[in-house]
Amino acid sequence: MLRPGIEYARIVSESDDGTWLRALKIPALLAVMLGLLNATAAAGHVSASLVASEIVAWSFIPILQLLTGAGLIASARARRVMFPRAVELLFAAHLPWSLWLVAATVFQTVNPDPGIVIGSGVVPLAATVVLLLAFGREVLGLNSREARVRVFAHQAATVLLIVAYIELATRLSVRIIGAVTA
Numbered sequence: 001m002l003r004p005g006i007e008y009a010r011i012v013s014e015s016d017d018g019t020w021l022r023a024l025k026i027p028a029l030l031a032v033m034l035g036l037l038n039a040t041a042a043a044g045h046v047s048a049s050l051v052a053s054e055i056v057a058w059s060f061i062p063i064l065q066l067l068t069g070a071g072l073i074a075s076a077r078a079r080r081v082m083f084p085r086a087v088e089l090l091f092a093a094h095l096p097w098s099l100w101l102v103a104a105t106v107f108q109t110v111n112p113d114p115g116i117v118i119g120s121g122v123v124p125l126a127a128t129v130v131l132l133l134a135f136g137r138e139v140l141g142l143n144s145r146e147a148r149v150r151v152f153a154h155q156a157a158t159v160l161l162i163v164a165y166i167e168l169a170t171r172l173s174v175r176i177i178g179a180v181t182a
Contacts, residue, residue, distance in 0.1 A: 001095055004131045008138035011089060018085030026091035027062035033098060034058040037105045044109065064161055065094070072132075072154045078141030089139050096127035129155065 035055030039046045042054075066087070073079065073086045081089065104117045129151060136147030166172055 001127065001131065004093075004134035005138055008089065008134050012080045012138055016085060017082040018088050020084045023084040023087040023091075026088065026094065027066055030062045030065075030091070030094065030098070031055050031059040033101070034061060037101055041105050041108055065091075065158075068154055068157045068161070071157070072136075072150055073140065075150055076136070076140035076142055076146075080139060080141050086139055090132075090135060093128055093131035093135055096124035096131070100124040125155075 032051075032055055035051045035053075035058060036046060038054040038058055039050045043050060069087060069090045073083060073090065079086055100121065100123065104120070107113075108117060132151045132154065133144075133147050136142045136151055137144065140147070140150075142150060
């Protein structure tokens with residue numbers, strides 16, 4: 001994470017085409033992590049049935065990340081690795097969010113303050129952009145401008161999906177309109 005360009009270049013230089021099994025391992029682990037963290041945050045404890053239901057409920061997140069990531073990867077014609085390996089390396093850029101999710105869950109159980117948690121999200125967002133830019137240059141073979149454009153499009157799609165989810169889950173727009181017109 002500290003020198004992503006150098007690390008991605010090193011990994012790409014290794015002759016490893018990757019496999020779909022390895023490529024899907026990190027998204028599967030992400031689903032398990034989300035299940036554990038949501039069970040902990042919601043109930044303060046974990047049980048096998050609670051974690052299993054949370055994994056199922058939140059598994060759409062890694063699936064959507066796979067879809068947006070596949071779009072990013074497919075957009076690069078000069079990709080330096082096979083598609084499964086590119087997926088695997090793309091999900092390596094999830095580490096800042098994974099660390100943030102763990103820290104946010106711990107923080108919320110100790111001192112619930114959604115404002116601090118939401119505000120602190122800029123840190124993993126910025127770190128992820130740095131990682132994705134290096135991914136674009138070193139793994140996808142993009143020049144700096146192409147990497148910026150594609151990473152911006154990828155992140156915009158991700159934010160759009162997050163906003164759509166929040167809207168569907170909470171009808172936030174109705175509450176905002178109600179607050180503004182009241």
